Amino acid sequence: MTTTTAASAALAETKEAPVFYVADEHDHPEGSSTMLGFWLYLMSDCLVFAVLFATYGVLGANYAAGPSPKELFDLPLVALNTSMLLLSSITYGFAVLEMQKKNQNAMLFWLVVTGLFGAAFLGIELYEFAHMIHEGATPQRSAFLSSFFTLVGTHGLHVTFGIIWMITLIVQVWKFGLIEANKRRLLCLSMFWHFLDVVWIGVFTFVYLMGVLR
Amino acid sequence: MSTGSHSAHGHGGHDSHGHDSGHPESTFKGYMIGFVLSVILTAIPFWLVMSGTLGNKDVTTVAILVLGAIQIVVHMIYFLHMTPSSENGWTMMALIFTVVMVVITLAGSLWVMYHMNTNMMPGMDPSQLP
Structure with missing residues (x-):
């Protein structure tokens, strides 16, 4: 009896319990992985847009005897819209530069300018949508219009949330200053905002320009 | 064996986690x-x-x-x-994977549905109707 317990005790001593995780956890500075994580989110968002683009590509020619892109799209208006988003991208860049120089007020100024350009983009897009719906080109009219409103509307929704986020950050920086956490958030929003511009390149090329060409 | 590799990994990982190292100014x-x-x-x-x-x-x-x-x-x-070295190359890795997925989604959908349209519904072109 005693010999067996001694033997098992010896066995337990020599046999280390298996460890399936890193036992000596080195410390991560707070937020060190946020940028990579946010990038992964953007990539998954990219897949959402890819599916919507594919849907539009498949259904975009099914007009159901309704209006075609050529009759609906107003390219000068789209060009104006595109320039608003492009300008908001460069002004956000200026905000990031001021953030690196720790000029809080200049940073806030460029952030407000960026938000206004974003709002102008949304306003023009909503005007365009209202105009189309007024003409009877509603999302229910044809498969082309359903997929068009879904794709462009999803992008517009992203811009809306980007503006809400921007207002939140303006308040946060105004209240707490350019602390490390706020800098991290500003860089995340920077990625989000530039990513939306990248998606818009796809939209104006694939939807508007190619739609008018068709 | 396990402790040795863990500590080695720990140090290697710690060095690369330096603040703002992955983001070029x-x-x-x-x-x-x-x-x-x-x-x-x-x-x-x-x-x-x-x-x-x-x-x-x-x-x-x-x-x-x-x-x-x-x-x-x-x-x-x-x-x-974007640079190949940002976040130890993980952003580029994720980007390449995503681009592959996007290309498969877009090209695959358009290709398959184009052939479905042309092969499955003859005579549905409104311009061909009498």
Whole structure:
């Protein structure tokens, strides 16, 4: 009896319990992985847009005897819209530069300018949508219009949330200053905002320009 | 064996987690280069389509798609600051994976559905109706 317990005790001593995780956890500075994580989110968002683009590509020619892109799209208006988003991208860049120089007020100024350009983009897009719906080109009219409103509307929704986020950050920086956490958030929003511009390149090329060409 | 490899991994990982190491400082010059290139690469396709300079629709389509692809790369480099080494290459890895998925989704859907349309519903073209 005693010999067996001694033997098992010896066995337990020599046999280390298996460890399936890193036992000596080195410390991560707070937020060190946020940028990579946010990038992964953007990539998954990219897949959402890819599916919507594919849907539009498949259904975009099914007009159901309704209006075609050529009759609906107003390219000068789209060009104006595109320039608003492009300008908001460069002004956000200026905000990031001021953030690196720790000029809080200049940073806030460029952030407000960026938000206004974003709002102008949304306003023009909503005007365009209202105009189309007024003409009877509603999302229910044809498969082309359903997929068009879904794709462009999803992008517009992203811009809306980007503006809400921007207002939140303006308040946060105004209240707490350019602390490390706020800098991290500003860089995340920077990625989000530039990513939306990248998606818009796809939209104006694939939807508007190619739609008018068709 | 396990403790040795763990500590080695721990130190290696810790060094690469230095603050802001993965994010190159943005520069005014970089943003301006990106902005000017984007304006040019946006203006050309709009001008091509609105003026119809190239005459041929297919040629124009290919041209604006190529210009759009170039502009996306410009945005990635100058606005999103993508470099092969940022975050130890993980952002580039995720990007390459995503691009592959996007290409499969887009090309696959368009290819399959184009053939479905042309092969499954003959005579449904409104312009062919009597």
